[in-house]
Amino acid sequence: MRPALLRQGLLITTRKASVPKPSILRACPPAAIQPITSIVRQTPRVATFHTTSRRAILPAGPQVLEGTANDPAPVPKPSPTHGSYHWTFERALSLGLVPLTIAPFAYGSLNPVMDSVLVAALLLHSHVGFTSIIIDYIPNRNHPRARKLFEWLLRLGTLVVGIGFYEFETNDVGLTQGVKRIWKAGSTDKVIGSA
Amino acid sequence: MLRQRAVQQSIRRLAAANLSTFNKTTSLAQLAPPVAIATGRHTQIRQAATQPTSPSDAYSILASQRLHRPVSPHLKIYRPQITWLLSGLNRITGSILSGGFYIFGAAYLVSPLFGWHLDTATLAAGFASWPLAAQLAAKMAVAFPFTFHGWNGIRHLIWDVGAALNNQQVIRTGWVVVGLTVVSSLALALL
Ligand code: HEM
Numbered sequence: 001m002r003p004a005l006l007r008q009g010l011l012i013t014t015r016k017a018s019v020p021k022p023s024i025l026r027a028c029p030p031a032a033i034q035p036i037t038s039i040v041r042q043t044p045r046v047a048t049f050h051t052t053s054r055r056a057i058l059p060a061g062p063q064v065l066e067g068t069a070n071d072p073a074p075v076p077k078p079s080p081t082h083g084s085y086h087w088t089f090e091r092a093l094s095l096g097l098v099p100l101t102i103a104p105f106a107y108g109s110l111n112p113v114m115d116s117v118l119v120a121a122l123l124l125h126s127h128v129g130f131t132s133i134i135i136d137y138i139p140n141r142n143h144p145r146a147r148k149l150f151e152w153l154l155r156l157g158t159l160v161v162g163i164g165f166y167e168f169e170t171n172d173v174g175l176t177q178g179v180k181r182i183w184k185a186g187s188t189d190k191v192i193g194s195a
Numbered sequence: 196m197l198r199q200r201a202v203q204q205s206i207r208r209l210a211a212a213n214l215s216t217f218n219k220t221t222s223l224a225q226l227a228p229p230v231a232i233a234t235g236r237h238t239q240i241r242q243a244a245t246q247p248t249s250p251s252d253a254y255s256i257l258a259s260q261r262l263h264r265p266v267s268p269h270l271k272i273y274r275p276q277i278t279w280l281l282s283g284l285n286r287i288t289g290s291i292l293s294g295g296f297y298i299f300g301a302a303y304l305v306s307p308l309f310g311w312h313l314d315t316a317t318l319a320a321g322f323a324s325w326p327l328a329a330q331l332a333a334k335m336a337v338a339f340p341f342t343f344h345g346w347n348g349i350r351h352l353i354w355d356v357g358a359a360l361n362n363q364q365v366i367r368t369g370w371v372v373v374g375l376t377v378v379s380s381l382a383l384a385l386l
Contacts, residue, residue: 057266063258068250091355094348101345123300126293133290161297164304171314178315183386185319186330 061142090128096121104176115174119165127158277369278362285347288340295337331384338383343376 066074100118104110110118134154138147165175172178248256273279299313306313322330350368353359359368 060262060264063261065254065258068253091352095352098345098349098352122293122296126296129289129293133286157297157301160304161300164300164302168300168303173315178318181315181319182322183334185323186325186327 061139064141093121093125093128097125104180109176109180110174112169112174115176116169119169119175123158123162123165127154130154277373278365281347281369281372285344285351288344288347291340292344334384334386335380338380339376342379342383343372346372346375346379 097118100110100114100121103114104118109115131151131154134147134150138150140147168175168178173181268279302311303313305311312318322333325333350359350372353368359365
């Protein structure tokens with residue numbers, strides 16, 4: 001991209017607020033009698049690159065470009081621990097959730113050991129899921145510090161929730177049994193206290 | 196907005212291509228833009244001059260231009276399709292489930308500090324006192340994300356082994372998930 005073109009695009013987009021209502025007639029007479037340079041100046045400023053309105057959900061973060069405008073995006077160093085092994089581990093975890101979530105429906109609930117396995121799997125699966133969400137919405141390129149902050153908040157959260165569920169699993173009836181009791185509480189009061 | 200710009204741009208092109216067009220045939224100016232383009236001498240002239248720019252200027256120009264990029268995808272004009280709607284819903288339902296899971300786990304840990312009663316016996320007794328409609332609504336609010344995310348998670352795992360990846364298959368499995376979700380979440384809520 002030629003820098004001058006870029007500059008022109010910039011100039012034009014920043015003045016977008018002053019684009020007047022389109023009127024074929026208004027634009028025509030000066031265009032017809034004036035030299036081209038003043039046509040360019042007088043016709044309403046229009047974004048040359050993006051013909052779609054912006055509709056920003058949030059303000060764009062600070063833009064940090066590595067290298068020049070013409071350099072390709074950097075490719076991270078390949079590492080199976082952060083790549084394929086990690087991916088396979090996440091899928092194995094999700095796959096494990098399938099029988100673990102179906103079993104309580106088949107058997108009524110899970111025994112304490114399997115219930116804890118389910119809770120641990122849910123915790124890890126949630127941690128992995130929240131991690132992808134953070135990676136997607138807080139790009140390291142624009143917000144390296146916010147990214148770190150949220151990653152640490154998530155680790156802290158997962159730790160706290162893990163301890164919380166350890167307490168719950170050891171002191172209470174367990175996740176599947178607990179959900180079942182609350183679920184059935186409305187329809188049949190006699191379920192409470194039994195089982 | 197798009198249409199307005201199309202009009203403006205075609206006028207600019209017309210005027211640039213033939214300065215006297217508007218004088219000779221004023222009525223042409225009132226025609227719809229496609230007609231105006233078709234009847235005018237349709238030569239594109241781009242008003243771009245080049246000038247030397249220092250690397251640091253180029254950097255800041257590009258950086259500030261990026262701040263003006265439109266949001267992609269443009270959710271309001273992008274055609275709603277089962278493919279991307281369910282994809283987004285998978286994330287939303289997963290977040291709802293995990294959010295609830297995290298909130299409960301953390302609240303249970305700190306409950307003694309605040310004197311909250313989050314043991315299942317208390318929760319079940321409290322839930323039993325709700326009106327039936329509220330119970331059903333609450334059960335749907337849990338059962339829907341759970342069943343959808345579970346079924347769609349299996350769909351994800353099928354894709355992960357490289358199967359059912361063409362567009363028709365993605366659409367069809369999407370509707371299968373919707374059907375399974377409706378049936379199983381209703382069944383769970385009525386349990
Ligand atoms: C049968 C049970 C389940 C299966 C098979 C399953 C499967 C999956 C899969 C494959 C993904 C990755 C999606 C992707 O690649 O974009 C995912 C994401 C996720 N799951 Fe599950 N899941 C299940 C249950 C749950 C439950 C019960 C929770 C919450 C407690 C949960 C929370 C999440 C979250 C937060 C994400 C991240 C969302 C995202 O990245 O878009 N999942 N799940």
